[in-house]
């Protein structure tokens with residue numbers, strides 16, 4: 171399928187899509203939206219891979235939610251077994267919003283470091299979750315010499331994103347919730363335009379709070395980014411598509 175837009179991060183294996191997944195994916199397909207779908211819990215890894223095999227507009231990423239840090243060994247097995255099917259590793263990273271315990275935060279960092287090294291070994295991009303931990307996640311990535319970095323729904327300081335995108339070449343995806351988030355709107359202006367991506371993070375981060383998000387909402391993020399940067403939507407779409415294909419070389 172020829173794609174006009176890439177939803178660079180979402181979760182099509184989520185239980186919330188069990189009733190109507192087929193039509194949700196077909197709807198995105200009819201709008202020429204390709205989707206990178208991420209499985210981040212032990213019970214969605216294989217489910218996500220199965221779903222991605224069935225559709226030519228879906229690409230699989232496998233990672234580990236920071237809350238699932240105890241499942242690293244099982245994850246490594248799945249990653250090694252399905253290495254050739256993956257477009258990326260992730261999401262993975264740190265979550266300091268939910269986790270306050272120092273020792274568990276340490277454990278999250280250890281798992282994170284292991285996955286950065288694996289992504290480098292596999293020569294794959296890595297998708298990063300860094301809720302309330304943007305600065306810490308960026309520090310670790312830099313120290314570990316991560317090669318192809320995609321920061322998703324970054325909630326850290328804009329200035330950090332400016333440095334990471336300009337000086338380190340890290341990519342940042344703006345979610346559909348940008349329409350209701352002043353922090354994300356500010357972030358758009360800070361990111362190097364050649365490092366800008368968009369995502370839905372479906373089923374969450376919907377443009378409308380409290381509703382289920384789907385990849386077909388992706389144009390909302392494009393429109394808002396175009397408005398903020400005062401660029402034409404077609405021009406912005408081309409730039410973002412080019413960025414997506416530069417980072418994700420397996421996109422067809």
Ligand SMILES: [Zn+2]
Pocket residue numbers: 179180181208261371
């Ligand atoms: Zn996500």
